[in-house]
Amino acid sequence: MAVRVKTTDPIWWGLFSAGGTLAAFLLPVHVIVTGVGIAFGWVSPQVLAYQRITALLENPLLQIYLFLLISLPLFHWAHRFRFVLMDLGLRSLKTPVAVLCYGVAMVGTLLAALLLFF
Amino acid sequence: MSTIKITVTRYNPETSSEPFTQSYTIPYKEDMVVLDALNYIKNHVDGTLTHRWSCRMGVCGSCGMMVNGDAKLTCATFLRDYYPGEVQVDPLAHFPVIRDLVIDMSDFMDKLLEIKPWIIRSEEKPLEEGEYLQSPDELNLYKQFSMCINCMICYSACPVYGHDQSFLGPAAIALAHRYNMDSRDEGQDQRAEIIGSHEGIWECTFVGECTRVCPEHVDPAAAIQRSKVQLTKEYFLSWMWPWGN
Known part of the structure; x- marks a missing residue:
């Protein structure tokens, strides 16, 4: 297939878009279970017990799931925040703003990978 | 007779370096649109007012202007939606202005x-x-x-x-x-x-x-x-x- 798009924009928009989908569909579930459910007594606090979670984290599928859940929404934030800063008038700092925003997402992704996989 | 105040941004690079506003009080009828008001001013009050228009029925796309800050087709924007308030007409935002309400497209x-x-x-x-x-x-x-x-x-x-x-x-x-x-x-x-x-x-x-x-x-x-x-x-x-x- 010929490459018709000659910028890197699809990469950043693709990560933004995938992160937005995860943030919209999955993060609310996690917020309700961990943030609301336990506080209101709908979910047993044992569900998040340290021993249980560390045991669950041995499962590679869960590791990948959490990695994507942390990384992709970070890129979603980075892309959105980059454009918010542009709209606020930082157009002259286009490149440093992009490096800073995507850089933070990359550092977050790296930390998540280190914690989950190593 | 009812009247309505129309304020228009004027600009003529041949006579002034800055745009300025000019207000006109004209007869008001319930079925008038903003373009009718501009045409009334052009035909009866001030022939120097310059604006673009053609079909008067939302087909040609010539008469887009800012009406009280909103981008609108002036032929489809009724004065009654603003009356008895005033109406401010400016050239379309984000485009260079050639003269008065005419932008460079x-x-x-x-x-x-x-x-x-x-x-x-x-x-x-x-x-x-x-x-x-x-x-x-x-x-x-x-x-x-x-x-x-x-x-x-x-x-x-x-x-x-x-x-x-x-x-x-x-x-x-x-x-x-x-x-x-x-x-x-x-x-x-x-x-x-x-x-x-x-x-x-x-x-x-x-x-x-x-x-x-x-x-x-x-x-x-x-x-x-x-x-x-x-x-x-x-x-x-x-x-x-x-x-x-």
């Missing part, structure tokens, strides 16, 4: 030509083979985007275009999408270079004002988002599947 016209808003065929079939057939479902894929009348109201409402005039803008992208979605068209490759460039669809931050203000109910924001999805999928596929077509 050359940036938009250049962008419109760039996206090649016509049916492109790699090879035309001979006349004797008949017309290109299209089903109602195929028509529905692009029909709403074909309603654009090039009035540039979406450009005036778009904050991204306001910040950076290199952005291709809503109407040009909506029209590119209109031809890309047309089953008779084979010009996607040529348009992809323009809409897929950095100044094309990627600059849009999905504010959605273009869709809100469009007098013809075109949805340029959807055209932009759909083009992003399509070109992003294609971009990743071209790396993962370089031998495909």
